[in-house]
Amino acid sequence: MIVLVLFLQIVSLVFFFKIIMESEIDSFGCFWYCIAGLHFLFILRFIYVEINFSYLWYEQIMEFISLGISLLIVIPTTIYYLIKRNRKQKKKQ
Numbered sequence: 174m175i176v177l178v179l180f181l182q183i184v185s186l187v188f189f190f191k192i193i194m195e196s197e198i199d200s201f202g203c204f205w206y207c208i209a210g211l212h213f214l215f216i217l218r219f220i221y222v223e224i225n226f227s228y229l230w231y232e233q234i235m236e237f238i239s240l241g242i243s244l245l246i247v248i249p250t251t252i253y254y255l256i257k258r259n260r261k262q263k264k265k266q
Contacts, residue, residue, distance in 0.1 A: 175235045178215060182242040185211060189246055209250035212243040219243070 185208045219240045222228075228236065 175232065175239065178218070178239055179235065179242075182212065182215060182239060186242055186246065205250065206254075209247055212246040215239060215243040216247065 189205070189208050219236055222236060
């Protein structure tokens with residue numbers, strides 16, 4: 174299961190950086206937020222797995238890699254969204 178999760182995360186990470194490198198963030202806005210939402214669900218999955226299951230050490234490492242990839246997506250997206258919202262509020266004033 175974790176291998177499938179890591180595969181999905183790596184594929185979406187590639188799409189995420191492709192969108193950023195093209196600098197057309199607004200045209201891909203909905204897709205970008207879907208990727209961030211998917212990774213937020215992966216973070217929740219990580220918390221659920223850590224609470225309810227005890228894994229061997231190498232499975233724990235894979236789970237932490239999964240968490241790291243998700244945080245790499247969710248944190249910049251959240252910062253971008255907050256900056257974008259702040260700019261819109263300043264323009265309204």
